[in-house]
Amino acid sequence: MASESDLTGKKFVLIDLSGTLHVGDEATPRAVEALASLKTHGFTVLFVTNTTKDSKQKLHERLIRLGFDIHVAELYTSMSATRLHVEKQGLRPMLLIEEEAKKDFEGISVIDPNCVVVGLSPKDFCYETLNIAMRLILEKDGPIIAVHAGRRYMSPSGMNMGPGCFVAGLEYATGQTAKVFGKPEISFFESALSYVGCIDPSKAVMIGDDVRDDVFGAQQAGMTGILVRTGKYLPDDETKFLGIKPDFTCENFAEAVDMLLGANKRLS
Known part of the structure; x- marks a missing residue:
C-alpha cells in the first residue's frame, strides 16, 4: 500500500486535461490555483491528452480562457504522435x-x-x-x-x-x-517523459480521471498513478477493475497537488 512518503522526490508531473483540470468550460475545484502552486514549487509539468476534438491551438486557447497558466509547448497530444507516424510512413x-x-x-x-x-x-x-x-x-x-x-x-x-x-x-x-497511439499505450508515456527530459519514470507522477488510460497506463510505464474522482470517474473505479489499483485516489486535482506538495515540502 502506497503512503504519501512514496511521493517524496517525484518532480515530474504528467497531467490529464479533460475531466481532471476541467470538465467542458469549467475548471475543477481549485485547479487553477493548484497548478500555479505546482509550478511555483519547481515541478516540471506536462499535460498529456487523448483529446481529438480540438486542434492543439484551440485546446490551448480554451485552457487560457479558464485561467490556467499553460504554454503550448507544455501540451503533449496523441494527435501529435499520430501525425508524426503518418508523416514518417x-x-x-x-x-x-x-x-x-x-x-x-x-x-x-x-x-x-x-x-x-x-x-x-x-x-x-x-x-x-x-x-x-x-x-x-x-x-x-x-x-x-x-x-x-x-x-x-x-x-x-x-x-x-x-x-x-x-x-x-x-x-x-x-x-x-x-x-x-495515446494513453494507455506505454510508448506514449515513455515518449512524454522523454519530451520533458525525465529518464527515470519512478521520479514521475501521472494525475488523471481514467483508472485504465491514465493510471494503469502510467503504472505500466513505471510511474506513480493518482486517480481523481472527477470527470469520467465512476464510483469504485479504483477497486472494480481486476489487476488495476491506483497508487493514490484523491477527490480532485487540487487535492492531488496538495498531497504532492506536502510530501515534497522538506525538499523545497
Whole structure:
C-alpha cells in the first residue's frame, strides 16, 4: 500500500486535461490555483491528452480562457504522435476526426487515401462512413491508425462513448489490428517523459480521471498513478477493475497537488 512518503522526490508531473483540470468550460475545484502552486514549487509539468476534438491551438486557447497558466509547448497530444507516424510512413489518411482537429494534419495529403485514422468524430461514426473506411482498408490493404482507443469521456451533457468501440469494430470487420497511439499505450508515456527530459519514470507522477488510460497506463510505464474522482470517474473505479489499483485516489486535482506538495515540502 502506497503512503504519501512514496511521493517524496517525484518532480515530474504528467497531467490529464479533460475531466481532471476541467470538465467542458469549467475548471475543477481549485485547479487553477493548484497548478500555479505546482509550478511555483519547481515541478516540471506536462499535460498529456487523448483529446481529438480540438486542434492543439484551440485546446490551448480554451485552457487560457479558464485561467490556467499553460504554454503550448507544455501540451503533449496523441494527435501529435499520430501525425508524426503518418508523416514518417508516407501515408495518406482518411481522417475520421473533427474538422477543427484536422488542423493538426495540415500539409498531409488526403488525396487517394491508403489508411484510416480514427479519432473522436461522432458525425463519422455511422454505418455509411464506417463502411467506406472498412472498404478502403480491405481494398488498399491499408492500416487502421487510432489516435487513441478510449472507452468514454465526460462532457457537460454527461458521459459519452469514446472512439475505442469504433476502432474495435473496424478491426473486427477487416481482421486487422490497429496501431494505437495515446494513453494507455506505454510508448506514449515513455515518449512524454522523454519530451520533458525525465529518464527515470519512478521520479514521475501521472494525475488523471481514467483508472485504465491514465493510471494503469502510467503504472505500466513505471510511474506513480493518482486517480481523481472527477470527470469520467465512476464510483469504485479504483477497486472494480481486476489487476488495476491506483497508487493514490484523491477527490480532485487540487487535492492531488496538495498531497504532492506536502510530501515534497522538506525538499523545497
